Amino acid sequence: MPSLVRTLLLMAACAALPAQAESFISRLLNKPVPGGVAVVPLGEAPVAPVVTYRDRRTMVLRDDTGQWLSVVGIPLDTKPGAQRIVIQEEAGSRTVAFEIRDKVYAAQHIKLKNKRQVNPDPADLARIEKETAEQLAAYRAFRPHGPSNVMFDRPVEGGRLSSPFGLRRFFNGEARNPHSGLDFAVPAGTPVKAPAAGRVILVGNYFFNGKTVFLDHGQGLVSMFCHLSEITVQPGQEVARGEAVGRVGATGRATGPHLHWNVSLNDARVDPAIFIGAFKP
Structure with a gap:
């Protein structure tokens, strides 16, 4: 084999090594x-x-x-x-x-008829403070084993991905926290399934999130499903991959039926699209 050809083949093989080793x-x-x-x-x-x-x-x-x-x-x-x-x-x-690396997220403007969900009154604020503390504690859960899988299943069948993670949100023209999850546009009543096995660590009916389930997959990986019409699990319950935890609804601060799915890792809300192969740089 000519030396030039051997050199080119060796260079190509070396260039391929990092991808193979990843x-x-x-x-x-x-x-x-x-x-x-x-x-x-x-x-x-x-x-x-x-x-x-x-x-x-x-x-x-x-x-x-x-x-x-x-x-x-x-x-x-x-x-x-x-x-x-x-x-x-x-x-x-x-x-x-x-x-x-840097990433720029788009903006989203939402109109809400219920003005209290934009500017809560004092009683609402007291409720929100208590509910926020409960949910933050759930996000900080850490079990040393798990998860069963890191390539997640989609929690609902069918439907399009609507509001993506990270949107800079404006409710009735007022800036609020960025969108911390991924929304699926699916009809009310659609079963919501566990994307990986886990333990139910919190359920509730919250001011902003409506009917909500937190599922601990292990090692600080937590899913949160909200705006549900129905919850079908109990705290402490072990849930298998693909098992239903509730049904899609429009409870809490929602303009219509959809699933809002949060994924948290070491108490950081991250883009759920990463775990289902739908991430967009």
Whole structure:
């Protein structure tokens, strides 16, 4: 074989190595943007290391190449640039840096007839404060095992993805928090199914979210389904992948029937589209 051809083949083979070495988990989940997920290689070790980011424990999984990975949820308000995780090992602690890329999210303007859902009265605010504390505690749940799968099933069948994650929202012209989940435009009564196995850690009927279910998939990965018309599970119940947790409705602050699905990872609300292969850079 001529030397030039051998050189070109060797160069092509070397160029292909990183793609081949990249794990399934990295290919699926590594979207390091505000509101995204960073997959950070940790190397090989006999047991999983304990990793924290912003004082929250992160998910740690072993990939198909045999090394450990830290799967990190990135809060939506994170600035692009360098971030660090802290790794606790027998020999002590070390830090590993990873880079956050920029992402620009669109704006959404919504008209609501119920003015209290834009500017709640004092009694509403007291209720909202209590409900917010309950839900934040649920998002901070961490069980050391799980999840059953990181490639999630869609929680509802059919329907289009309507309001995407991260929209800068304006209700009746007033700026409010960005959209923290992904909406599915499906009819009222559509069954809502667990995208992965999990434990029901909270149910409630909330001022903004309406009828709501929190499902803990393990290692800080939590799904929240809201605006339901019906809840079909109880706190503490173990739910199998594909099992129904409720039905689509329009309870709470909703302009019509749809499913709003949040995914939280190490207490950071992240884009659910990442976990169903529908992420758009």
